[in-house]
Amino acid sequence: MSSDLPDTVIVTGAASGIGLAIARHLVGSSVTVAGIDVDADGLARACDALGPPFHPFAGDLCDPAAAERLVAAAWDACGPISGLVNAAGIYPVTPLFDMAVAEWDAVLNLNLRAPFLMVQALGRRMADAGIGGSIVNIGSSASTLARPGIAHYGASKAGFSQLTRNLAIELAPLSIRVNAVAPGLIGTERVMAHAEGAGQAEHAAKVARIPLGRAGRPEELVDLVAYLLSQRASYVTGSILFVDGGLTLGIPNY
Ligand SMILES: NC(=O)c1ccc[n+]([C@@H]2O[C@H](COP(=O)([O-])OP(=O)(O)OC[C@H]3O[C@@H](n4cnc5c(N)ncnc54)[C@H](O)[C@@H]3O)[C@@H](O)[C@H]2O)c1
Numbered sequence: 001m002s003s004d005l006p007d008t009v010i011v012t013g014a015a016s017g018i019g020l021a022i023a024r025h026l027v028g029s030s031v032t033v034a035g036i037d038v039d040a041d042g043l044a045r046a047c048d049a050l051g052p053p054f055h056p057f058a059g060d061l062c063d064p065a066a067a068e069r070l071v072a073a074a075w076d077a078c079g080p081i082s083g084l085v086n087a088a089g090i091y092p093v094t095p096l097f098d099m100a101v102a103e104w105d106a107v108l109n110l111n112l113r114a115p116f117l118m119v120q121a122l123g124r125r126m127a128d129a130g131i132g133g134s135i136v137n138i139g140s141s142a143s144t145l146a147r148p149g150i151a152h153y154g155a156s157k158a159g160f161s162q163l164t165r166n167l168a169i170e171l172a173p174l175s176i177r178v179n180a181v182a183p184g185l186i187g188t189e190r191v192m193a194h195a196e197g198a199g200q201a202e203h204a205a206k207v208a209r210i211p212l213g214r215a216g217r218p219e220e221l222v223d224l225v226a227y228l229l230s231q232r233a234s235y236v237t238g239s240i241l242f243v244d245g246g247l248t249l250g251i252p253n254y
Pocket residue numbers: 012013014015016017018019036037038039042059060061062087088089090091110138139140141182183184185186187188189190191
C-alpha cells in the first residue's frame with residue numbers, strides 16, 4: 001500500500017483508454033482498483049493484464065440504478081473506498097439537425113448524470129465511514145472549446161466542470177475533495193483508430209491547433225490524477241486542470 005494514495009480506488013471506464021491507463025498506474029502504485037465498465041470482455045482483459053489488485057464490476061452506468069448497485073458491490077468486495085475516478089464517457093460526433101434525443105440522453109446520462117450518481121453512492125459511504133476521500137473527474141477541453149457536432153458532449157463536459165465545483169464545496173466539510181482533469185486530444189486506442197481511418201483529416205486539423213503540436217498519451221495524465229487522489233493534494237479541491245498541450249489557450253498560428 002502506498003503511503004499517500006487511497007488504499008482502494010473506484011475507476012469507471014476502466015476497460016480501455018484513459019480509465020485503463022489510470023487503473024494500470026494505480027495498480028502499479030500498490031492501490032487496489034475496483035474497475036467499473038459496461039464492456040465485460042474489456043474488464044476481463046484488464047483483469048488478466050493487471051492481476052489481483054484489479055477487481056472488475058461490469059455494468060451500464062446509463063442505468064440510473066447501476067451506480068448504487070456497483071458501488072455497493074465494490075465496497076463489499078474491496079472494503080472502505082476513499083478514491084473515485086469518473087472516467088467513463090462517450091464522445092459521438094453528430095451534426096445538430098441529425099442529433100436524436102436518444103443520443104443526447106445517452107451522452108448526458110453517461111457523462112454527467114452517472115458521475116453525479118457515483119458520487120452520491122460512494123460519497124454517502126465515505127461520509128458514514130468518516131474516512132474522507134478524493135474524487136477526480138475526467139472532463140474535457142470541450143467544456144470550454146466549442147466546435148460543430150458535439151452540442152451534447154460540450155454541454156455534458158461544461159456541466160461536469162460546474163458539477164465538480166458544486167460537489168467540491170458541498171463535500172468539503174466531510175473532507176472529501178473533488179477535482180477535475182480536463183484532457184485535450186489524447187491518443188487512446190479509440191481516438192487513434194478514428195484518426196487512422198475515416199477521421200484522418202479531422203485529426204490532422206485538430207493536431208494543427210495544438211500549441212505543443214501533437215496529441216497527448218494517456219500516460220501523460222496519470223501522474224496528475226494520482227497526485228489529486230493522494231494526500232499530497234490535501235489542500236486542492238474544486239480545481240479543473242487542463243492537460244491539453246495548450247489547446248485551450250487560443251489559436252496557435254495564422
Ligand atoms: N481521448 C480523448 O481525446 C479525450 C479527450 C478529452 C476527454 N476525454 C474523456 O476521457 C474519458 C475516457 O475517454 P477515452 O478516450 O479513454 O475513451 P474510451 O472509449 O477508450 O474509454 C471509455 C470507457 O467507458 C466505457 N463506457 C462506455 N459507455 C459506458 C456505460 N454506459 N457504462 C459504463 N462504462 C461505459 C467504455 O466501455 C470504455 O471502456 C471520457 O470521459 C472522455 O470524454 C477523452
